[in-house]
Amino acid sequence: MKDRKENWDELAINKNRNRKGKSKRSKSKKKINQDERDDHDFIDSLETSTGKYEWMKEKRYKSLFRDIENKLQGVMGKGSFEWVDRRVFDQVFDRLTLMSIFKLMKNEVIDTVDFPVARGKEAHVFHGTDPNGKPIAIKIFHTSNAVFKNLIQYIEGDRRFSGLRRRHRDLVDIWVRKEQRNLSRLAKWGLKVPQPLGIHKNVLVMDYLGNDTSPYPKLREVSVENPQEVYDELLEFLAVAWQKANLVHGDFSPFNILWSDEVGPIVIDVGQAVIQTHPKAQEFLIRDVTRLVEWGNKNGLDVELAEAMYEVLNMDLTHIVEQE
Ligand SMILES: Nc1ncnc2c1ncn2[C@@H]1O[C@H](COP(=O)(O)OP(=O)(O)O)[C@@H](O)[C@H]1O
Numbered sequence: 001m002k003d004r005k006e007n008w009d010e011l012a013i014n015k016n017r018n019r020k021g022k023s024k025r026s027k028s029k030k031k032i033n034q035d036e037r038d039d040h041d042f043i044d045s046l047e048t049s050t051g052k053y054e055w056m057k058e059k060r061y062k063s064l065f066r067d068i069e070n071k072l073q074g075v076m077g078k079g080s081f082e083w084v085d086r087r088v089f090d091q092v093f094d095r096l097t098l099m100s101i102f103k104l105m106k107n108e109v110i111d112t113v114d115f116p117v118a119r120g121k122e123a124h125v126f127h128g129t130d131p132n133g134k135p136i137a138i139k140i141f142h143t144s145n146a147v148f149k150n151l152i153q154y155i156e157g158d159r160r161f162s163g164l165r166r167r168h169r170d171l172v173d174i175w176v177r178k179e180q181r182n183l184s185r186l187a188k189w190g191l192k193v194p195q196p197l198g199i200h201k202n203v204l205v206m207d208y209l210g211n212d213t214s215p216y217p218k219l220r221e222v223s224v225e226n227p228q229e230v231y232d233e234l235l236e237f238l239a240v241a242w243q244k245a246n247l248v249h250g251d252f253s254p255f256n257i258l259w260s261d262e263v264g265p266i267v268i269d270v271g272q273a274v275i276q277t278h279p280k281a282q283e284f285l286i287r288d289v290t291r292l293v294e295w296g297n298k299n300g301l302d303v304e305l306a307e308a309m310y311e312v313l314n315m316d317l318t319h320i321v322e323q324e
């Protein structure tokens with residue numbers, strides 16, 4: 001395992017040296033590759049449309065991609081998601097993203113990528129499994145947005161501004177790391193969020209919240225039996241996050257809270273969460289509490305902002321202890 005991992009690092013960094021090594025090996029493997037070709041026409045099919053995936057045909061990437069091709073079946077249109085998947089594939093899986101997935105596979109965080117469960121403005125979320133067969137959620141952040149795509153054509157190829165695409169990717173990567181760190185910080189205080197399981201560049205792996213076919217519904221979409229209980233739990237979530245983890249969620253809407261009949265509310269989407277010292281932390285906190293109060297009122301509770309704010313800031317949390 002270690003060897004393969006190091007090979008990969010080398011491959012990513014030292015193209016020339018690897019090319020030499022590969023060409024030697026590829027001779028002895030020629031026969032096998034020939035046999036495999038019939039089963040693997042996906043790469044060829046990608047190429048005909050845009051030429052965007054030309055790189056996959058390069059010798060040094062080809063065998064790597066063949067390696068993960070089988071494990072990407074669900075999103076590559078061989079499963080039941082055919083026509084969506086090709087578009088999803090085009091949108092999400094650029095070269096560096098595939099490499100990140102490959103790396104996470106080598107590190108035994110991901111075994112398979114099965115099917116998309118949701119798409120947002122910033123990311124696609126996929127159902128996958130880890131090497132033990134446990135379901136995982138793979139959140140793949142888009143590395144370009146429409147505006148950026150439009151602008152980049154005027155920038156790319158102009159030497160004075162080379163590196164811009166890179167800088168955009170760096171920003172995305174930082175955003176992903178922020179989400180991961182916020183998740184572990186909240187989990188550390190016993191709060192119900194998906195545990196982060198691994199990260200590489202724009203790919204974040206975490207606990208999967210849902211069943212075999214779909215993620216848990218959003219709190220927004222369900223009517224709960226006991227709104228008071230749910231309200232109290234979520235108010236305590238905000239209090240613990242603020243008082244103990246020193247974090248404000250920042251987008252605490254019933255769209256970013258999933259509902260499980262067994263576990264209750266589970267909070268997701270914490271990339272935008274900020275620490276208390278952020279200049280807008282208090283403004284965000286008031287907004288989060290307001291959203292919760294609105295949800296409460298919609299569900300028949302008689303709750304109000306001032307009181308809820310007071311609770312979040314002053315709730316006695318001596319029973320809350322940091323987890324190992
Ligand atoms: N850990 C997870 N398990 C299952 N589904 C998830 C998970 N995280 C996100 N999702 C699904 O993906 C959707 C978008 O995720 P979210 O983190 O809210 O990203 P965005 O920034 O695009 O809003 C969620 O509404 C939910 O349906």
Ligand SMILES: [Mg+2]
Pocket residue numbers: 120255256269
């Ligand atoms: Mg969201």
